[in-house]
Amino acid sequence: MAEESTTLPSKENFSEWYNEMLWRAEIMDVRYPVKGLYVWYPHGFSLRRSTYNILRELLDRDHEETLFPLLIPENEFMKEAEHIKGFEEEVYWVTHGGTTELDVKLALRPTSETAIYPMYSLWVRSHADLPLKLYQIVNTFRYETKHTRPLIRLREITSFKEAHTVHATWDDAKKQVEDAILLYKEFYDRICVPIIFSKRPEWDKFPGADYTMAADAIMPDGRTLQVGTVHHLGDNFSKTFDLKYEDENGEQKPAFQTCYGISERCIAALISIHGDNKGLVLPPEVAPVQIAIVPIITKNSAEEVLKSAKELEGELKSAGFRVKLDARELRPGAKYYHWEMRGVPLRVEIGPRDLENGVIMTVNRFGEKTPVKREDVLSGINNQLELFRNALKQKASDTIKGKIHSVSSFEEAKEVVEKGVAVVQWCGCKECADIIEENLDVSVLGNEIRSEYIKEENGNCIICGKPSKPALVARSY
Amino acid sequence: MAEESTTLPSKENFSEWYNEMLWRAEIMDVRYPVKGLYVWYPHGFSLRRSTYNILRELLDRDHEETLFPLLIPENEFMKEAEHIKGFEEEVYWVTHGGTTELDVKLALRPTSETAIYPMYSLWVRSHADLPLKLYQIVNTFRYETKHTRPLIRLREITSFKEAHTVHATWDDAKKQVEDAILLYKEFYDRICVPIIFSKRPEWDKFPGADYTMAADAIMPDGRTLQVGTVHHLGDNFSKTFDLKYEDENGEQKPAFQTCYGISERCIAALISIHGDNKGLVLPPEVAPVQIAIVPIITKNSAEEVLKSAKELEGELKSAGFRVKLDARELRPGAKYYHWEMRGVPLRVEIGPRDLENGVIMTVNRFGEKTPVKREDVLSGINNQLELFRNALKQKASDTIKGKIHSVSSFEEAKEVVEKGVAVVQWCGCKECADIIEENLDVSVLGNEIRSEYIKEENGNCIICGKPSKPALVARSY
Numbered sequence: 001m002a003e004e005s006t007t008l009p010s011k012e013n014f015s016e017w018y019n020e021m022l023w024r025a026e027i028m029d030v031r032y033p034v035k036g037l038y039v040w041y042p043h044g045f046s047l048r049r050s051t052y053n054i055l056r057e058l059l060d061r062d063h064e065e066t067l068f069p070l071l072i073p074e075n076e077f078m079k080e081a082e083h084i085k086g087f088e089e090e091v092y093w094v095t096h097g098g099t100t101e102l103d104v105k106l107a108l109r110p111t112s113e114t115a116i117y118p119m120y121s122l123w124v125r126s127h128a129d130l131p132l133k134l135y136q137i138v139n140t141f142r143y144e145t146k147h148t149r150p151l152i153r154l155r156e157i158t159s160f161k162e163a164h165t166v167h168a169t170w171d172d173a174k175k176q177v178e179d180a181i182l183l184y185k186e187f188y189d190r191i192c193v194p195i196i197f198s199k200r201p202e203w204d205k206f207p208g209a210d211y212t213m214a215a216d217a218i219m220p221d222g223r224t225l226q227v228g229t230v231h232h233l234g235d236n237f238s239k240t241f242d243l244k245y246e247d248e249n250g251e252q253k254p255a256f257q258t259c260y261g262i263s264e265r266c267i268a269a270l271i272s273i274h275g276d277n278k279g280l281v282l283p284p285e286v287a288p289v290q291i292a293i294v295p296i297i298t299k300n301s302a303e304e305v306l307k308s309a310k311e312l313e314g315e316l317k318s319a320g321f322r323v324k325l326d327a328r329e330l331r332p333g334a335k336y337y338h339w340e341m342r343g344v345p346l347r348v349e350i351g352p353r354d355l356e357n358g359v360i361m362t363v364n365r366f367g368e369k370t371p372v373k374r375e376d377v378l379s380g381i382n383n384q385l386e387l388f389r390n391a392l393k394q395k396a397s398d399t400i401k402g403k404i405h406s407v408s409s410f411e412e413a414k415e416v417v418e419k420g421v422a423v424v425q426w427c428g429c430k431e432c433a434d435i436i437e438e439n440l441d442v443s444v445l446g447n448e449i450r451s452e453y454i455k456e457e458n459g460n461c462i463i464c465g466k467p468s469k470p471a472l473v474a475r476s477y
Numbered sequence: 478m479a480e481e482s483t484t485l486p487s488k489e490n491f492s493e494w495y496n497e498m499l500w501r502a503e504i505m506d507v508r509y510p511v512k513g514l515y516v517w518y519p520h521g522f523s524l525r526r527s528t529y530n531i532l533r534e535l536l537d538r539d540h541e542e543t544l545f546p547l548l549i550p551e552n553e554f555m556k557e558a559e560h561i562k563g564f565e566e567e568v569y570w571v572t573h574g575g576t577t578e579l580d581v582k583l584a585l586r587p588t589s590e591t592a593i594y595p596m597y598s599l600w601v602r603s604h605a606d607l608p609l610k611l612y613q614i615v616n617t618f619r620y621e622t623k624h625t626r627p628l629i630r631l632r633e634i635t636s637f638k639e640a641h642t643v644h645a646t647w648d649d650a651k652k653q654v655e656d657a658i659l660l661y662k663e664f665y666d667r668i669c670v671p672i673i674f675s676k677r678p679e680w681d682k683f684p685g686a687d688y689t690m691a692a693d694a695i696m697p698d699g700r701t702l703q704v705g706t707v708h709h710l711g712d713n714f715s716k717t718f719d720l721k722y723e724d725e726n727g728e729q730k731p732a733f734q735t736c737y738g739i740s741e742r743c744i745a746a747l748i749s750i751h752g753d754n755k756g757l758v759l760p761p762e763v764a765p766v767q768i769a770i771v772p773i774i775t776k777n778s779a780e781e782v783l784k785s786a787k788e789l790e791g792e793l794k795s796a797g798f799r800v801k802l803d804a805r806e807l808r809p810g811a812k813y814y815h816w817e818m819r820g821v822p823l824r825v826e827i828g829p830r831d832l833e834n835g836v837i838m839t840v841n842r843f844g845e846k847t848p849v850k851r852e853d854v855l856s857g858i859n860n861q862l863e864l865f866r867n868a869l870k871q872k873a874s875d876t877i878k879g880k881i882h883s884v885s886s887f888e889e890a891k892e893v894v895e896k897g898v899a900v901v902q903w904c905g906c907k908e909c910a911d912i913i914e915e916n917l918d919v920s921v922l923g924n925e926i927r928s929e930y931i932k933e934e935n936g937n938c939i940i941c942g943k944p945s946k947p948a949l950v951a952r953s954y
Contacts, residue, residue: 031599032592034550034583039596042541042611049542064519065526069633070616073511089575094585097620098566106511108571115509119516122508134519139547139616143574156546 014221025280028150036148036155046288063133068115071106077114080240086207090142108141117241126246135163151268159264166255173256180230180260191270192283192393194400198446210234217269218403222419224476230260280343281365284385291323292339296351364388426471427461445472491698502757505627513625513632523765540610545592548583554591557717563684567619585618594718603723612640628745636741643732650733657707657737668747669760669870671877675923687711694746695880699896701953707737757820758842761862768800769816773828841865903948904938922949
């Protein structure tokens with residue numbers, strides 16, 4: 001549906017590149033007539049489907065999927081004081097059904113704690129019901145007043161995966177926070193996106209949580225994108241919503257809870273981190289088309305080459321690959337451009353000479369050519385996709401390493417945050433964070449860092465000199 | 478999460494049975510604090526997932542999945558006059574974001590024509606873009622003032638699959654209507670639910686359509702449930718939303734459209750039609766648990782039997798079955814009850830004697846026992862599930878046949894509609910339909926019937942005596 005065009009802005013101009021990329025690779029259409037709402041093109045949605053299938057697969061190991069209503073009555077929504085404060089300016093309200101004014105206003109869920117926990121309080125009776133671990137994948141809504149941006153800052157988050165768990169003790173819930181962090185790490189590893197977890201400062205935690213661990217990806221312009229959060233809710237919500245259980249001794253006890261979420265920002269991250277000046281670059285596991293077959297046709301070979309290309313397509317399809325034979329009447333170059341833009345990991349070229357030699361030519365999205373014997377085509381292609389995946393992962397890993405720098409002075413930090421993330425010694429107090437944030441025009445994302453890219457070495461706060469831990473400091477989306 | 482209990486109301490009292498069934502088999506929780514909104518239990522959602530996977534599989538053959546926003550601005554929503562008339566009393570309106578009143582009110586989609594077609598008018602340029610066939614699976618909203626009922630009459634339809642197609646000619650769109658009917662028949666065949674298609678009367682068609690074909694299932698109480706609709710939209714919407722294409726001769730022409738939908742009523746139908754006095758009865762393809770293994774343990778055999786049951790569970794899982802080993806410390810009878818309530822198609826019992834004899838005992842949901850050799854367990858179980866599926870389908874088919882009767886008089890019709898569907902000669906005019914509907918307290922669902930269960934024989938209208946076609950007449954949900 002998007003039109004072909006010859007120039008994509010350089011990825012150096014990230015914001016421009018990102019916007020162009022989204023419609024040229026047919027991910028999102030931004031022309032929907034309401035600010036902050038966007039339309040998924042089929043190609044984009046297919047990428048979303050494969051990506052969320054991974055998330056489902058990982059969660060299904062020990063969670064169950066469920067579905068709660070979108071509309072939350074005002075009285076339930078208003079029960080948890082901290083929670084309201086966090087969301088009151090962002091909630092969309094339904095006030096009318098037809099021409100009738102509703103007795104009770106209904107909130108479009110900005111997140112589902114207040115829809116789910118009243119039901120949990122009916123469901124959980126005894127310690128035998130715990131732990132309870134459910135998730136849902138739903139649309140949620142925020143009346144964003146800031147600048148909106150497709151997949152990143154939305155008024156309708158179309159693809160919010162939220163998990164909500166209930167446990168017998170604070171420590172069990174803490175253990176679940178750690179499990180969720182591992183699960184999210186595994187998810188992002190599958191889509192080759194490096195992330196860094198850290199503990200958000202008190203003033204930046206989820207409204208109603210004891211503490212929040214958040215995952216950040218680093219975008220090409222050096223700004224961080226929060227791509228997942230895990231909250232320890234303590235017994236804050238369970239007290240509000242009367243979520244109790246009977247323990248082994250017959251005593252009623254308040255339950256402890258966690259919740260954790262990932263939105264379509266995961267798609268924004270994977271597009272932004274892997275893409276290049278030719279378009280999308282997609283990990284094979286989530287690519288809507290994994291292999292594009294381009295027949296190289298000369299005057300006398302058309303029939304034979306096309307027949308062979310069709311056979312190959314059938315064989316690859318049967319083996320479970322997502323494959324497209326591009327038999328359009330276009331120059332091969334135009335086809336290469338088309339599939340490169342859409343991020344297809346592997347292109348296969350078949351021409352008359354290849355038929356003679358019993359080989360096909362594979363070209364991965366980095367442009368690397370490898371001939372594969374026609375008779376070993378399945379293992380050959382599997383192998384090429386696997387090598388490509390590893391190369392993509394290595395590239396992303398090298399890139400993030402180049403964007404993170406430990407600094408020991410303000411001056412160094414200032415330079416680093418222009419292009420990436422500064423690891424700064426920070427004591428943990430609000431006053432010092434304010435000084436850092438104001439002077440560098442950044443956010444102090446958090447400490448207690450969980451990352452293979454960053455060594456956890458304690459030191460002294462660069463502001464007050466008190467004993468401190470390393471903290472992530474960056475401009476953020 | 479639902480508690481066990483010893484009695485389920487008889488299916489003779491269908492309405493009571495249905496309500497009890499939903500929570501006892503853990504399909505829906507009706508205790509959510511807003512009328513007409515319900516919560517999917519994980520077990521219900523798993524059934525929904527398998528069922529919608531079939532729908533996706535069928536659509537993916539020649540449609541693409543996509544996703545459009547939930548919120549529709551008032552000005553777009555109000556463009557198509559007939560459409561507004563049909564929905565104006567049913568639409569939920571968002572009027573506020575936070576404490577701010579919105580400039581333009583936003584409708585929660587009751588269906589997505591007015592969200593999708595403005596975008597289609599940007600996407601379709603030439604005949605080469607046609608046909609365009611997309612679908613989405615989304616939540617939609619209706620401010621129902623009638624009695625609401627889980628899965629059947631909802632304020633949030635959580636699982637609306639809507640397809641929207643664009644074609645070059647009226648006839649192409651008509652062909653698509655026929656294709657959609659076949660697709661829906663295949664879908665309902667897969668879940669063993671017999672349906673009857675008919676053409677809805679003019680006054681009952683979709684607001685803005687040229688005509689509407691609808692699928693009805695017959696519920697145990699003899700009332701029909703509309704479980705799918707296919708609409709020929711002509712060029713009504715395309716004129717409103719300026720959806721044109723350039724034909725081969727370079728001329729601008731209005732496009733023609735269809736749309737067709739299925740909601741979670743498909744789950745209501747499958748639960749209601751297959752279930753019995755012991756609980757759910759599920760077709761193997763959609764059953765959340767296909768096989769429940771119940772070890773029959775005696776004093777001296779516990780260890781050996783459990784080991785063997787675990788091995789069997791592992792083997793069946795590896796083969797792709799959804800299987801649960803029920804090793805709880807409960808009497809076997811309590812376990813049978815538990816799994817029967819949840820509709821598990823096949824139970825496998827393993828006891829010490831079975832181990833000696835090298836067999837396992839399979840018991841299908843109809844209570845039929847068949848021993849299967851342990852060494853041939855995979856093919857044996859596959860076979861049993863297939864036989865069960867066929868028996869279930871046959872049973873549903875026999876049941877619907879018993880509920881449909883061609884009648885030639887008012888008196889006959891009156892008797893038939895107490896328990897099922899009357900096939901009545903009707904000329905097609907509103908006046909005669911009104912007389913039939915008022916006197917029998919029924920709906921005239923439609924004529925031009927597509928059903929293997931009903932012969933299409935023309936005759937004379939039972940009211941006015943004019944030449945007529947057979948029509949479906951029934952009480953309906």
